[in-house]
Amino acid sequence: MAAASLSPFQISFLLCCFLTLTIVLGEEEVSPAFVSLSNVTDEFSMLSFKSQVTRDPYNVLSNWNSNISFCQWNRFSCSHSSQRAVALNLTDKALEGTLSPYISNLSFLQVLHLSNNSFHGHLLIDFSCLPLLKILSIWGNHFKG
Numbered sequence: 001m002a003a004a005s006l007s008p009f010q011i012s013f014l015l016c017c018f019l020t021l022t023i024v025l026g027e028e029e030v031s032p033a034f035v036s037l038s039n040v041t042d043e044f045s046m047l048s049f050k051s052q053v054t055r056d057p058y059n060v061l062s063n064w065n066s067n068i069s070f071c072q073w074n075r076f077s078c079s080h081s082s083q084r085a086v087a088l089n090l091t092d093k094a095l096e097g098t099l100s101p102y103i104s105n106l107s108f109l110q111v112l113h114l115s116n117n118s119f120h121g122h123l124l125i126d127f128s129c130l131p132l133l134k135i136l137s138i139w140g141n142h143f144k145g
Helices: 008-024 032-051 101-105
Strands: 053-055 076-078 085-089 111-113 118-122 135-137 142-144
Touching (some): 032 053
Parallel strands (some): 085 111
16 A cells, blocks of 8 residues: 655645644643744745745845744744744735745744735635734735635
8 A cells, every 4th residue: 555645735734733733722842843843834834935926126035045044034023932933024015926825834923914015816824724813914915805
């Protein structure tokens, strides 16, 4: 019997669901290996976001690369304790492109400001995987659906 292989999206979805269950069930102890994997997931999700941006006239995303910790990237904030992505503020940066569905993997995200840019297409974010999201600001874009 051949082993089933999972796509990166399926793996990310499973990780998102596991993190959501961990938060919902109030699990306080998380292994360092799991935190490291979670950090990689956050970085991958943001690099996927960047790859969908077709225009960045102010070079806001210029330091978004694996040479430095994603917690030090422009317009991006991490929790000091968990080093997980908690806020992204890209309002009024004249960015163009589509939004990567991998944003759904940022399970610790609390603030997402994307207003007044030129993002377009369908909004394919699974908000059920973002249980801590408190502020969502996406007005002034060109989303469909």
